[in-house]
Amino acid sequence: xxxxxxxxxxxxxxxxxxxxxxxxxxxxxxxxxxxxxxxxxxxxxxxxxxxxxxxxxxxxxxxxxxxxxxxxxxxxxxxxxxxxxxxxxxxxxxxxxxxxxxxxxxxxxxxxxxxxxxxxxxxxxxxxxxxxxxxxxxxxxxxxxxxxxxxxxxxxxxxxxxxxxxxxxxxxxxxxxxxxxxxxxxxxxxxxxxxxxxxxxxxxxxxxxxxxxxxxxxxxxxxxxxxxxxxxxxxxxxxxxxxxxxxxxxxxxxxxxxxxxxxxxxxx
Numbered sequence: 583x584x585x586x587x588x589x590x591x592x593x594x595x596x597x598x599x600x601x602x603x604x605x606x607x608x609x610x611x612x613x614x615x616x617x618x619x620x621x622x623x624x625x626x627x628x629x630x631x632x633x634x635x636x637x638x639x640x641x642x643x644x645x646x647x648x649x650x651x652x653x654x655x656x657x658x659x660x661x662x663x664x665x666x667x668x669x670x671x672x673x674x675x676x677x678x679x680x681x682x683x684x685x686x687x688x689x690x691x692x693x694x695x696x697x698x699x700x701x702x703x704x705x706x707x708x709x710x711x712x713x714x715x716x717x718x719x720x721x722x723x724x725x726x727x728x729x730x731x732x733x734x735x736x737x738x739x740x741x742x743x744x745x746x747x748x749x750x751x752x753x754x755x756x757x758x759x760x761x762x763x764x765x766x767x768x769x770x771x772x773x774x775x776x777x778x779x780x781x782x783x784x785x786x787x788x789x790x791x792x793x794x795x796x797x798x799x800x801x802x803x804x805x806x807x808x809x810x811x812x813x814x815x816x817x818x819x820x821x822x823x824x825x826x827x828x829x830x831x832x833x834x835x836x837x838x839x840x841x842x843x844x845x846x847x848x849x850x
Contacts, residue, residue: 650682696730698838724781785815801825
């Protein structure tokens with residue numbers, strides 16, 4: 583159902599910034615929430631071509647009623663470099679996905695990809711603290727999730743990536759930031775791990791191979807996705823057939839919305 587917000591001269595404005603812009607869904611999520619919560623705010627799409635990003639941001643800074651941004655491709659890294667302050671997860675990941683403007687119109691950024699994943703797991707009753715995890719993938723989302731899992735206090739983190747050097751770089755970075763957490767690079771085999779997290783894109787298309795051999799999917803194992811469409815990827819279907827517990831990708835997005843909304847201070 584579309585939002586029916588009443589927009590007035592007192593309405594606080596937020597945006598989602600991207601290039602291209604047609605695919606963004608944040609306004610479709612946030613605006614109904616503003617309406618439900620009785621918040622005098624609106625979220626709009628902000629189309630910022632990469633070569634005019636600073637100009638667009640300067641214009642937004644100059645608007646006192648503009649509160650902040652959800653950030654998506656291709657601006658997560660570039661906007662981080664332009665922030666006046668970046669939270670710890672944003673610095674570790676090397677990218678931000680939310681920016682707010684403070685009272686002095688300074689840009690404060692952080693990254694909630696990994697925190698959203700951990701919060702989504704916990705919301706579904708799947709605690710990660712003290713658990714051993716095999717993470718498949720070391721890309722952008724995988725990088726954020728690896729730092730968040732370590733921050734949550736997993737007992738062990740094993741990272742597998744198709745390009746081993748990328749997994750080694752991420753493992754070294756996570757180890758340096760969280761030396762109390764054992765982090766290693768390994769094969770796509772649970773090998774005693776209690777949780778398997780797929781942070782790769784394998785599963786977006788029906789023709790994609792499974793990111794892990796289905797023979798390794800044993801009863802009691804928890805298999806988590808970050809892919810949202812399709813909701814039941816081939817990996818999750820295989821995990822269910824093999825007696826595993828599963829976690830849908832949408833739970834990560836649900837909690838990201840809560841976290842970003844709180845960070846932007848846009849919910850009453």
